[in-house]
Amino acid sequence: MSRKTLTRRQFVAATAMSSTALIAAPYVRGAYAAGKLSIGFWDHWVPDANEASRALVKEWAEKEKVEVSIDYITSNNKKIELTAAAEAQAKSGHDILQMPSWWPHAYSENLEPLNDVMEPLIKQNGEVNGTVKYLGQSGGKWLAVPATPGSQIKGPCSRIDLMKQHAGIDVQEMYPAGSAPKADNWTLETFLKAAEACHKAGFPFGIGLGETTDSVDTAGAIFQSFGAELVNAKGDVTVKTDEVRQALEFFKKLIAVLPADAPSWDDASNNKWLISGRGAMIMNPPSAWAVAKRDAPQVAEQCWTHGFPSGPKGRFAPFLPYFWGVWAFGKNKEAAKSLLVHLSSPAAIEKFVAASGGYDLPAYANMTKFKTWAEVGPPTGTLFHYPDPYHQQTLSIAASPAPPKIAQQIYFQATLTKMALRFAQGEKLETALAWAEGECEGFMRT
Amino acid sequence: MADVVVEQGRLARAVSPRKKGASLRNVLGRKSTVAFFLTLPLILLITMLVLYPAFYSLYLATLNKAMTKFVGLGNFTFLFKRETFWMVVKQSCIFAITAVIFKALIGFIVAHFVHNIPGKKQRKWRGMLLVPWVIPPAMSTLAWLWLFDPSYSAFNYTLSFFGVGPIPWLGDTFWARFSVILVNVWYGAPFFLIMYLAALKSVPDQLYEAASIDGANWWQKIWHITLPMMRNIIAITTLFSLIVTFANFDIVRILTSGGPLDRTHLFATWAFQVGIQSSDIPLGACVSLFMVPILAVAAIFILRDVNKRGNEA
Numbered sequence: 042m043s044r045k046t047l048t049r050r051q052f053v054a055a056t057a058m059s060s061t062a063l064i065a066a067p068y069v070r071g072a073y074a075a076g077k078l079s080i081g082f083w084d085h086w087v088p089d090a091n092e093a094s095r096a097l098v099k100e101w102a103e104k105e106k107v108e109v110s111i112d113y114i115t116s117n118n119k120k121i122e123l124t125a126a127a128e129a130q131a132k133s134g135h136d137i138l139q140m141p142s143w144w145p146h147a148y149s150e151n152l153e154p155l156n157d158v159m160e161p162l163i164k165q166n167g168e169v170n171g172t173v174k175y176l177g178q179s180g181g182k183w184l185a186v187p188a189t190p191g192s193q194i195k196g197p198c199s200r201i202d203l204m205k206q207h208a209g210i211d212v213q214e215m216y217p218a219g220s221a222p223k224a225d226n227w228t229l230e231t232f233l234k235a236a237e238a239c240h241k242a243g244f245p246f247g248i249g250l251g252e253t254t255d256s257v258d259t260a261g262a263i264f265q266s267f268g269a270e271l272v273n274a275k276g277d278v279t280v281k282t283d284e285v286r287q288a289l290e291f292f293k294k295l296i297a298v299l300p301a302d303a304p305s306w307d308d309a310s311n312n313k314w315l316i317s318g319r320g321a322m323i324m325n326p327p328s329a330w331a332v333a334k335r336d337a338p339q340v341a342e343q344c345w346t347h348g349f350p351s352g353p354k355g356r357f358a359p360f361l362p363y364f365w366g367v368w369a370f371g372k373n374k375e376a377a378k379s380l381l382v383h384l385s386s387p388a389a390i391e392k393f394v395a396a397s398g399g400y401d402l403p404a405y406a407n408m409t410k411f412k413t414w415a416e417v418g419p420p421t422g423t424l425f426h427y428p429d430p431y432h433q434q435t436l437s438i439a440a441s442p443a444p445p446k447i448a449q450q451i452y453f454q455a456t457l458t459k460m461a462l463r464f465a466q467g468e469k470l471e472t473a474l475a476w477a478e479g480e481c482e483g484f485m486r487t
Numbered sequence: 488m489a490d491v492v493v494e495q496g497r498l499a500r501a502v503s504p505r506k507k508g509a510s511l512r513n514v515l516g517r518k519s520t521v522a523f524f525l526t527l528p529l530i531l532l533i534t535m536l537v538l539y540p541a542f543y544s545l546y547l548a549t550l551n552k553a554m555t556k557f558v559g560l561g562n563f564t565f566l567f568k569r570e571t572f573w574m575v576v577k578q579s580c581i582f583a584i585t586a587v588i589f590k591a592l593i594g595f596i597v598a599h600f601v602h603n604i605p606g607k608k609q610r611k612w613r614g615m616l617l618v619p620w621v622i623p624p625a626m627s628t629l630a631w632l633w634l635f636d637p638s639y640s641a642f643n644y645t646l647s648f649f650g651v652g653p654i655p656w657l658g659d660t661f662w663a664r665f666s667v668i669l670v671n672v673w674y675g676a677p678f679f680l681i682m683y684l685a686a687l688k689s690v691p692d693q694l695y696e697a698a699s700i701d702g703a704n705w706w707q708k709i710w711h712i713t714l715p716m717m718r719n720i721i722a723i724t725t726l727f728s729l730i731v732t733f734a735n736f737d738i739v740r741i742l743t744s745g746g747p748l749d750r751t752h753l754f755a756t757w758a759f760q761v762g763i764q765s766s767d768i769p770l771g772a773c774v775s776l777f778m779v780p781i782l783a784v785a786a787i788f789i790l791r792d793v794n795k796r797g798n799e800a
Binding site: 118119122123126130143144147148150250251252253300301302303304305306307310313314317319446449450453454455459462463476479480483486487 | 551552553565569570571636637638639653655656657658659663740743744745746747748749759760763764765766767768770
């Protein structure tokens with residue numbers, strides 16, 4: 042048995058080759074060579090809609106050799122908010138967490154900047170709307186990527202028959218399927234007259250005045266239509282303005298023709314109102330219509346989702362985006378970014394929209410004309426105008442343009458609906474304004 | 488008696504230091520040592536789940552909103568200036584005191600009825616009356632929410648046959664407060680019932696017999712025998728219920744989320760809204776901590792009274 046001796050030159054060459062192999066190791070992949078990734082996704086209310094995200098993640102994981110685990114977290118009882126708060130405090134948890142509208146700003150210090158993800162995505166998918174920038178960006182830094190699942194516009198969903206019969210408005214003619222809206226006359230004034238007529242006929246509009254998001258979002262869009270801001274973009278309290286007074290006067294008239302128990306409504310109440318056949322209109326994404334399709338098909342086939350009425354300062358529609366954030370303390374940030382790019386590709390976005398039956402809305406300007414919205418029914422075309430395909434509305438969120446950390450307080454303390462309700466229930470206008478001013482001053486804490 | 492023997496053993500060891508092994512055996516053999524080790528798992532559990540969060544929330548309450556700076560009592564002084572905070576204090580007191588009074592009253596009356604039901608039947612009634620208390624409140628409150636529902640309220644449907652209503656159960660300030668208190672009373676009264684029933688059973692029958700011979704009527708028996716005999720259990724039950732009711736969260740959260748116009752918010756629900764929903768965790772911690780001094784004062788008065796009576800006895 043001969044034994045070969047190792048020369049110094051051979052030793053150096055072998056060491057150099059081993060080092061190169063070690064450095065290049067990630068490119069020579071085993072089954073899960075690129076590590077692990079843990080994701081917390083919002084648990085979609087549409088049955089089987091989670092399958093779209095599951096399939097897309099699996100497809101990416103197999104290609105990238107990453108071991109992925111997904112938790113679907115329900116939004117019921119603020120479970121996502123609680124998860125985000127716990128993970129931010131513990132500095133540990135999922136690598137990617139899907140979070141509701143205000144949370145990227147709330148946890149901005151704990152989130153990984155995602156400019157390197159968002160800038161190419163905008164080039165690829167088109168510009169994002171102003172609300173996504175307002176909620177997802179801070180000082181030029183992208184805090185999170187807008188998620189298609191869960192993002193929604195809460196525009197009017199009208200009963201075709203009741204609106205025609207009692208208010209003399211043909212919503213299908215105003216918002217025809219497949220073509221641009223003819224909604225110049227669809228103003229807040231027309232809306233109020235229709236609300237009064239439908240109330241008189243026993244089919245009041247189902248608009249909540251509670252403290253949950255549906256109520257606040259509608260109030261927000263109406264206030265913005267009047268140009269009414271409680272706190273401006275600079276952070277100054279601007280409650281006592283003519284615009285706010287005008288918005289409150291309008292609300293007082295509207296509240297008089299809403300259901301008596303609207304102050305107690307939560308986000309399910311308006312859905313039930315429409316499905317029960319008791320109302321001519323609600324402000325909601327197509328979830329109510331989708332449930333009606335299953336439980337009350339005779340109601341569903343009379344539903345038409347369309348644009349918001351315009352006010353003196355424009356046509357605003359409540360837009361509530363979800364975001365995917367990457368924790369700065371996450372262990373596999375590069376993999377997380379790569380997955381977010383995959384989930385934001387046009388093909389993936391179209392899959393999300395189709396799986397949710399048209400409920401999920403992409404935040405990108407070029408993605409408002411998928412065939413799902415044109416085809417779903419009955420009646421066919423009922424969701425055609427849901428994503429605002431002709432960009433005739435300003436997609437906004439209540440309490441904006443106040444700095445997001447202040448706006449979040451106005452939003453979740455439901456200052457807009459409370460102020461409107463106080464005034465409508467007999468409090469003097471100036472007293473209601475003074476109360477709101479005091480509340481807003483309290484929200485300035487840093 | 489055994490404790491005294493052990494104590495003597497310990498003293499005996501003190502004068503003979505050579506027996507160190509025996510000393511350790513004696514320490515381990517003491518009833519108090521055994522008791523300590525037996526309760527150690529519970530002590531550790533309470534430390535982890537109660538004491539740590541309590542001290543952590545104290546720490547959180549001293550930080551600024553961004554949780555980057557120590558502000559001392561700044562959050563508390565901020566709260567004292569808020570109109571909504573004082574409304575929540577008032578409402579929590581109204582909610583807890585009203586609910587506890589009604590729970591105690593209903594529990595007391597029903598306990599008497601059940602006490603007078605003979606043998607086997609009493610067990611059935613006891614079981615049935617405990618049902619509200621054993622169902623998880625989050626579940627039973629959902630059922631109440633459907634009963635009060637704006638569109639499908641079963642109560643309003645029933646009332647419509649009598650030409651009454653519809654009543655905005657959760658949409659009007661008065662009715663919303665009434666509804667949350669009603670559900671809390673429904674849920675909590677069985678606890679009072681079972682405690683009072685146990686207390687009633689421990690009152691010697693001879694006292695009632697002697698009172699009857701003296702010609703006492705039912706009211707005099709209650710006033711001079713039942714109530715004095717039950718005083719301690721009434722005090723302890725009231726204190727316990729007051730603490731639990733003050734800290735209530737689920738009933739209000741599910742039924743009204745604090746509305747309309749914040750008029751049903753309690754400390755816990757408002758703390759959640761401020762802390763979690765509005766991302767102001769330090770202020771939320773402050774709100775929830777505010778319950779402590781209120782309940783501590785109530786606890787001191789009630790427990791001092793119980794202790795005094797115990798010493799008198």
